[in-house]
Amino acid sequence: MRSAIVAVLGIFALNGVVFGSWAPRVPALAAQIGAEEGALGLSLLGASIGMIASALLSGSLCARYGAKVMVLISAIAGCVVLPVLGLATSPLQLGLVLVVLGVTVGALDVAMNIAAVTAIRQSGRAIMPVFHAFFSIGGLIGALGAAGAAALALNPLRHLSIVAVIGTAMAIWFARRIPVEDLKPQAAHTGPKKSLVQRPVLWLLGFIALCSSVAEGASVDWSAFFGVHERGIGEASAALIYAGFSICMAIARLLGERIETRWGSQRMLIGGSTIGALGLFIAVLVPAPAFTYIGFALAGMGLAYGFPVALELAGAVGRRADGGGGERELGFVTTIAYSGFLLGPPMIGGIASVTSLPVALGVAAVIAWAMAPLTLLANRARRREQQTRQQAVETATT
Structure with missing residues (x-):
């Protein structure tokens, strides 16, 4: 293994x-x-x-x-x-x-x-x-x-x-x-089969990954620019803002197994989204340059879990009785998430052109925090789907 x-x-x-x-x-x-x-x-x-x-x-x-x-x-x-x-x-x-x-x-x-x-x-x-x-x-x-x-x-x-x-x-x-999974030939879900678009839990997990990708993309694309034009940091020093964001994200992900084992995926997503949003708010609301570095470093830590954990949960809700499955569910969630990488940069740029870059990054912070309520809704939808499937199994066996 x-x-x-x-x-x-x-x-x-x-x-x-x-x-x-x-x-x-x-x-x-x-x-x-x-x-x-x-x-x-x-x-x-x-x-x-x-x-x-x-x-x-x-x-x-x-x-x-x-x-x-x-x-x-x-x-x-x-x-x-x-x-x-x-x-x-x-x-x-x-x-x-x-x-x-x-x-x-x-x-x-x-x-x-x-x-x-x-x-x-x-x-x-x-x-x-x-x-x-x-x-x-x-x-x-x-x-x-x-x-x-x-x-x-x-x-x-x-x-x-x-x-x-x-x-x-x-x-x-x-x-x-x-x-490679050892799948049984007859592997399939028991009970009524729904298309992917009819499963609310997949949409919610997709939106969690979408919010994560938008907030992450905003940090990657605009952190150095923000440091130069809003905080007066030199270009060479501003490049370190993104470096700090990336390093903190990598470290947080390396520690992810320990954190998820102790706290569970739901608390992990809610806590991460809160820390990520807090970091972005600190960067845009506190004018001292030092807090720009601190804010984006916290954002990297908090946003580390949204995308990977959403994909992990997508695979879990698609798991079949034989232990396989989840491929189509994961592809569906990934498709929604990728739209964040496509739409995020022009959206943040458009908001910045109409208002200001701090306001645009503040919007990215709100989007990051939105993962918290979406996580609660996704967990509720997952439990409801499991109950429906269990009822179908009981009906089929009686």
């Missing part, structure tokens, strides 16, 4: 490396295609569009072919597509390549989370936040590699080709050890 957990951790890290490798090279890619901010922004939307398009379908494919197969295919496909970014010569070409890359990353994201749910079930350990911590660590490794490549004046094609070769080798090595 230990090798299976290590394999899933490795795949999470690989996904982070892929993302962390190309995102910091955006300035070089912009110069390569001669794009200004507006055209570049439209090109970058391609990644989010591809991720949303693939998430729901990926859940069904994992249910049919298994997460192990989908992890291998999507990871290798992502590594193959990655260097193609270095061949783009126009904003349209860059956007189309990012759509394809987004499809592979979205498919891998769903497949690796399904593999993580399998590892959790087989090991009996609440380690979903730990898996997501390794995604953050992978992103940091990818970003450091990108910084090194830029310092050595490697163009994106050469740099991303090196990442692709290493990533492909990692994908093949780790995918072979991904855990």
